[in-house]
Amino acid sequence: MEKIILDGTVVAKEIKEKLKGRIESLKENGIIPCLATILVGNDPSSETYVRMKGNACEKLGIHSIRVHLPEETTTEELLAAIQGLNEDETVHGILLQHPVPSHIDERLAFEAIDIRKDVDGVTSAGYGQTALGFGQYPSCTPAAIMEIINYYKIPVEGKHAVVVGRSPILGKPVSALLLNENATVTTCHSKTTNLPDILKQADIVVAAVGRPKFIQGPWLKEGAVVLDAGYNKGNIGDIDYEACLEVASAITPVPGGVGPVTISMLLKHTVDSAEKNKY
Ligand code: NAP
Secondary structure, three states: OOOEEOOHHHHHHHHHHHHHHHHHHHHHOOOOOEEEEEEEOOOHHHHHHHHHHHHHHHHHOOEEEEEEEOOOOOHHHHHHHHHHHHHOOOOOEEEEOOOOOOOOOHHHHHHOOOHHHOOOOOOHHHHHHHHHOOOOOOOHHHHHHHHHHHHOOOOOOOOEEEEEOOOOOOHHHHHHHHHHOOOEEEEEOOOOOOHHHHHOOOOEEEEOOOOOOOEOHHHOOOOOEEEEOOOEOOOEOOEOHHHHHHHOOEEOOOOOOHHHHHHHHHHHHHHHHHHHOOO
């Protein structure tokens, strides 16, 4: 059986190439697309993610504002920082890096982001619009997974997609996007009792568990398409890559799979927002 490695770096490059002309046109009209990232505290992984996102912006000519707040920031202080960015007409997208320290009401903070600037689909309005099929900006990782599927022309309609994970930024929205594309979707989570049996029926598997090498090769159906959103310490995904490669017909590597496309989707959504909200 022919195996396809779903190369996220290729997909990401194409997305970024397409953005270059659009960014130039905006600049000719005096608009510099701008993404503001907010990091609260000093979690090293979060610092790395935010740095990568800011660097990716700057490389492409998107302005990046990096707000770094101390660990002891209160919910009210964070809300005030978000409000300032909502009111700043030069800012087109706001990304609050998840997770925030546990004493902060993260949901309240997400909800404070202006829907026009919610380029990572974290507000309940953004999520609802995604689920209903008219979302402007679905969460970037789910959007990246769909981009990879589209780029490699993987059939979705009528297929059984099994998503492992139901977080608000990943498992739930990617389930909704697959459903909108007419897949039959099963969403699994930590209380699912017969995960290997369910996975055995899956034509498409999305791993969004947050546990390294969690999904095992023998759990998969022969020829399944496997998309691994997982990103754990040591660049390890949520699937046992070598074992799943044996069984899958197409598979994303980690690193170089979903991750780079996620960043490209964030850039794309920021440019989309700059075009829509010309201030
Ligand atoms: P999360 O909020 O921790 O959610 C994990 C989900 O997995 C939860 O729904 C949980 O179920 C489920 N789960 C945990 N143990 C399970 C088990 N034994 N069996 C079945 N389901 C189980 O994580 P997340 O933010 O969605 O992230 C998931 C992964 O994607 C992580 O590896 C993260 O690093 C990665 N990620 C990657 C990107 C990227 O750009 N590539 C972006 C975001 C996240 P319950 O709901 O029942 O607790």
